[in-house]
Amino acid sequence: MRGAAFLDRDGVINAEVHYLHEPEKTILLPGVAAAIREIHLHGYLVIVVTNQAGVAKGYYGESDIHAVHRRLRELLAAEGAAVDAFYFCPHHPDHTGPCCCRKPAPGMLLRAMADYNIDPALSFMVGDRLSDIGAGRAAGCRASYLVTTGYGARTVAEEDVSGVRVVPDLAAAVRDFFG
Numbered sequence: 001m002r003g004a005a006f007l008d009r010d011g012v013i014n015a016e017v018h019y020l021h022e023p024e025k026t027i028l029l030p031g032v033a034a035a036i037r038e039i040h041l042h043g044y045l046v047i048v049v050t051n052q053a054g055v056a057k058g059y060y061g062e063s064d065i066h067a068v069h070r071r072l073r074e075l076l077a078a079e080g081a082a083v084d085a086f087y088f089c090p091h092h093p094d095h096t097g098p099c100c101c102r103k104p105a106p107g108m109l110l111r112a113m114a115d116y117n118i119d120p121a122l123s124f125m126v127g128d129r130l131s132d133i134g135a136g137r138a139a140g141c142r143a144s145y146l147v148t149t150g151y152g153a154r155t156v157a158e159e160d161v162s163g164v165r166v167v168p169d170l171a172a173a174v175r176d177f178f179g
């Protein structure tokens with residue numbers, strides 16, 4: 001079994017844009033490509049897990065999500081980095097009813113664990129919202145990090161983050177986990 005880094009997308013990998021669905025607005029955060037290369041050097045998988053309720057709300061379609069992910073792959077490839085798999089939840093409870101994949105539910109992580117033979121006890125989650133931390137914990141990850149990029153600074157200012165490992169960005173989470 002292998003370890004994985006489960007990464008939230010918006011605000012962790014790329015700059016937070018409200019309901020991002022346009023490839024041309026997809027911008028990598030500084031240091032992300034190097035951090036992803038570092039994860040792979042440790043033999044870990046890089047799995048993106050992202051809530052995309054904009055689909056349930058009718059703001060954009062699943063094809064837009066795939067277009068953003070293609071752009072992310074291009075941007076990362078230009079810096080020698082890659083994502084092993086993208087998982088997204090297109091649901092929202094008010095529009096499509098309850099689901100088991102919208103974070104903080106662990107469904108996307110559990111599916112990836114089954115698909116890639118991932119051991120949660122070796123793995124970690126990185127996100128900018130408490131729902132990311134909740135998903136990491138519910139999936140049994142060894143560690144879950146809250147970054148202060150994206151919505152993270154607001155999360156730290158406005159919510160109870162006691163007991164949560166707060167780090168500046170993805171690179172810091174990766175350094176802490178493997179350090």
Ligand SMILES: [Mg+2]
Nearest residue numbers: 008010011128
């Ligand atoms: Mg996010």
Ligand SMILES: [Zn+2]
Nearest residue numbers: 089099101102
């Ligand atoms: Zn879902």
